[in-house]
Amino acid sequence: MTVLLPTTVIGSWPVPEWLARIxxxxxxxxxxxxxxxDVHETAIKAALRDQEQAGIDIVSDGELRRDNDVDYLLARMAGIEIPRTTKDFYFDYYEPRITAPLPEPAGTLGLADDYAFTAGQTDRPITFSFTGPFSLAHRIRDEAYGDRRALALAVARVLNAEAHALAAAGATRLQIDEPFLAGHPDEIGVAVEAxxxxxxxxxxxxxxxxxxGNRYARPSWEGHYDFLFPAVLDAAVDHLVLEFARKGGADLPVVARWDRDLGIGVVDVKSPHVETPETVAERIRRALEFVPPERLVVNPDCGLRHLSGAVARAKLAAMVAGAELVRASLPALHTVSQGAAP
Structure with missing residues (x-):
């Protein structure tokens, strides 16, 4: 199966109030x-159905098993200490620390099992995402390495073992999320190495x-994507997935330097306003001035966690409809395999 301008999601799905309470x-x-x-599995099944009904080409598990983008991983890593494991609210952060170098990975963090469950619930391609080593290292109180690069590389070795386990479980599309990178642009070289x-x-x-950043639907930083270049060109990844809807298209000339697939954010996840298909189509056409259609993927700016379910479903439906408007106006010879989408 091939599709032009495939639609996908970044990862997270709205957490309904009942799930947050549980x-x-x-x-x-x-x-x-x-x-x-049991509750997680029910919620994941519902999130998948919502994405399928909206017409999304490449789906995710909604990251609904996770408490936040950091703790779900760090709490499972050997060598990471969590002094207080209870939380007043599930989305709060732990205060992880490390007092000795991380041991070499001897097991997995369980993400392969998460993927296997999701794969059994849908026949659509799946992107499985996890937070990257650079962002995780920024959340750890380091009493072992005294050097951010060394800590990030140690975390990266754990994630590499996890990625091997995911691939063995059948995963074909993995995504590294680095939400802290925009706040530390001078460390882009360390991030790419990790x-x-x-x-x-x-x-x-x-x-x-x-x-x-997308903590409680608010950005953590502001700026432009020029800090990524030229270092990101050395990243051993196939797709770069960025936000543009909230920020506008000013950075499109900057990322035109990227020579692989580009995921373009066309709906703003920090606003409950639902874009029209025409607005989405306009944003896609603007991106096509810089990126050929066979290398463009259509997605929200970021995860949908902080939107209501109704708004998220409406935004995805508008995104799919907008992509279809653009597809209909492009030459039929342009097709791209879903296997090449992020």
Whole structure:
């Protein structure tokens, strides 16, 4: 199956109030792990159906098993200490620390099992995402390395082992999310080195998502994507996935330097306003002035976690309709395999 301008999502899906309450009960010690898993599986099935019904070409599990973009991974890593494991609210951050160098990976973090469940619920291609080593390293109180690069590379080795396990479980599209990178643009070289340590030797299609933060639907930083270049050209990834809807198209000439697939954000996840298909189509056409259609992928700016379910579904439906408007106006000879999408 081939599709021009494939549509996808960044990762996270809206967390309904009932799920937030149940997850919080778990972190307060009032719910069994088996009960929590049952709830997660129900929520993931619903998120997949929503994406399928909206017409999304490449779906995700909605990251609904995770408490936030950091703790779900760090709490499972050998050598990472979590002094206080309870939370008042599931989305709060732990205060992880490291007092000795991380051991070489001896097991996995369980992400392959997460992927396997999702793959059993849909026949559509799946992008499986996880937070990258650079951002994770920024959340760890380092009492072992005293050097951000060394810590990021140690975390990257753990994630590389996890990526191998995901590939063995059948994953073909993995995405590294680096939400902290925009806040530390002078460290782009370290980030790329760590990203390449994650992707090394893992035969999948790799994406890299860089945004300006999306904590409670607010950006953590502002700026432009010029900080990525030229260092990001050395990243061993197949797709660069960026936000443009909220920020506008001013950075499109900058990222025209990227010579691989580009995921362009065309709906603003920080606003409940639902774009029209025509607005989406206009944003896609603007991107096509800089990126050929066979290398363009259509996605939201970032994860949809902080939107209501109704708004998220409406935004995705508009995104799919907008992409179809543009497809209909392009030569039929331009096609791209879904296997090449992030």
């Amino acid at each position: 997850k919080t009960e778990w972190f307060r010690g009032r719910l069994s792990h088996a009960q929590l898993q 990203i390449n340590a994650v992707t090394a030797g893992v035969p999948v299609s790799w994406g890299l998502h860089v945004c300006y």
